[in-house]
Amino acid sequence: MSIPVIAIDGPSASGKGTVAARVAKALGFHYLDSGAIYRVTAHAALQRGLDLTDEAGLAAMARDLDLHFDGQEVYLAATPVGDAIRTEEAGRAASRIAALPQLRAALLELQRAFRKAPGLVTDGRDMGSVVFPDARVKVFLTASPEERAQRRYKQLIEKGFDANLPALVQDLRERDARDASRSAAPLQQCTGAHLLDTTDLSIQEAVDRILAWYSPD
Ligand code: DC
Secondary structure (H helix, E strand, O other): OOOOEEEEEOOOOOOHHHHHHHHHHHHOOEEEEHHHHHHHHHHHHHHOOOOOOOHHHHHHHHHOOOEEEEOOEEEEOOEEOHHHHHOHHHHHHHHHHOOOHHHHHHOHHHHHOOOOOOOEEEEEOOHHHHHOOOOOEEEEEEOOHHHHHHHHHHHHHHOOOOOOHHHHHHHHHHHHHHHHHOOOOOOOOOOOOEEEEOOOOOHHHHHHHHHHHOOOO
C-alpha cells in the first residue's frame, strides 16, 4: 500500500497553506508547503546574484539546494530564512522562476522525498497533477481575488509588513495569470480534484470538507 498523500492546489493567498497544515495535524500526517521551496529557491538565487532567467544555472543550483523545514521555519543549510521569503517581492520572484521547466524538474525529487509514513498533506500548484499524481485526495482550493487579497493583507500586516489592498488585488491577478498561463505545470483544477471554494467558508469548514473526502484503508 503506498503512503497516502492529500494534494491541495490552488492560487496564491487562497488559504490553502493554513487549511493543509490543519488537515495534516488532524490526521497526524507530515506537511509540505511546496510554495516555500520555490520561494527559498528564488531567495537563494537572488542572494547568489543569479539571473532569474538563467534556467540551466537556476536548475543546477536547485539540484544542490540544502533545504530543510523545522515546523514553520525553512533553513538553507544551517541558516533560517525567516520571513524574507514571505514578502510579495519573494512571491513574485518565486512565480517567475516557477515558470522554468528545468527548474521544476530539478525540484521534483526534493518534493517527493517528503512522502513519509504515515502520510503527507501538501499544498501548491501542481501537487495533484505532477508531483503526486497518485494522491489519495486531490483538492483545488480557491476563493475570490478580493477575498484572497483581504487574507493576504491581514497576513502581511500581522507580520509587520506594509500592505496596500488595491495593489494586492492587482498583484494577485497578475500572479494568477502568470501561474495559470505558463506551459510547465500550470495552475489548474486537475482531473479528479474536488473544487473547494472557500470564499464563504471558515478555515475549520474547509478542513472538515477535506477530512470527509479522505478515507483511510
Ligand atoms: O503558494 P505560494 O504563493 O507560496 O507560491 C509562490 C510561487 O511559487 C507561486 O506564485 C507559484 C510557485 N509555485 C509553483 O509554481 N508550484 C508549486 N507547487 C508551488 C508554488
